[in-house]
Amino acid sequence: MNDQFSGRSTVKQNFYKASILVVEDNADHWSLIQEALEQCLPEVRALRVSTAGEAETYLAHCLTNQASLPKIMLLDLYLPDAEQSWVLLRKIKQANSPYIRMPVVVFSYSNLQEDINELYRYGGTSYIVKPSSFDQWLAYFRSMRQYWWETVTLPGQNG
Numbered sequence: 001m002n003d004q005f006s007g008r009s010t011v012k013q014n015f016y017k018a019s020i021l022v023v024e025d026n027a028d029h030w031s032l033i034q035e036a037l038e039q040c041l042p043e044v045r046a047l048r049v050s051t052a053g054e055a056e057t058y059l060a061h062c063l064t065n066q067a068s069l070p071k072i073m074l075l076d077l078y079l080p081d082a083e084q085s086w087v088l089l090r091k092i093k094q095a096n097s098p099y100i101r102m103p104v105v106v107f108s109y110s111n112l113q114e115d116i117n118e119l120y121r122y123g124g125t126s127y128i129v130k131p132s133s134f135d136q137w138l139a140y141f142r143s144m145r146q147y148w149w150e151t152v153t154l155p156g157q158n159g
Contacts, residue, residue: 013156014071014149019045021070023055023088025079029130032137033074040141041149044071052079052088059092059099069102071154075124077108077115086122093123101155103148 020037024030030048037046047070049055055073062069073092077085085106092099103125108115111129119127131137148154 014152014154015043017068018043018149019047019068019070021055021058021073022046022048023050023052023073023075023079023085024048025050025076029076032134036134036137036141040138041145044149050079052084055088056091063098069099071102072148073102073104075104075106077106077110077119082115082118086118089119089122089124103154 020041022030022033022037024033030050034046034048037044047058049058055075059069061067075085075089079085089104089106091097092102092104094100100123104123105126105128106119106124107128107130109130109132116127128140131140
């Protein structure tokens with residue numbers, strides 16, 4: 001079967017120059033995330049910034065230097081408060097943003113419906129309640145790999 005119709009070309013495209021930007025202010029959480037990502041998505045470069053401002057700077061740097069944008073952003077909701085994350089999400093998802101097509105997955109220990117509703121109101125892609133153990137992080141990133149890298153077609157660099 002032709003790669004164009006088998007889905008294998010989508011997988012190849014998704015992994016091409018793939019990186020994931022993790023916006024996480026807690027170093028211990030980042031250690032768990034980084035290790036789980038290395039086990040479940042070794043082909044994908046994981047980058048961490050710890051503030052919304054650092055995320056904006058990194059994304060602008062990608063555009064300025066014609067570097068590949070991250071395929072996905074994982075955004076901790078509380079950095080340490082939610083307002084920073086909401087401001088960043090609104091900037092990324094505003095109509096004229098060069099980053100609008102980048103999926104933004106918000107993750108938090110909060111399972112408050114108000115937080116979940118805000119995410120979708122501001123254009124976020126999905127909301128995940130943070131896993132509480134390393135095994136749960138592994139399961140989460142295995143699911144992420146299957147869905148985001150092996151099933152859907154992610155936007156290309158010029159998308």
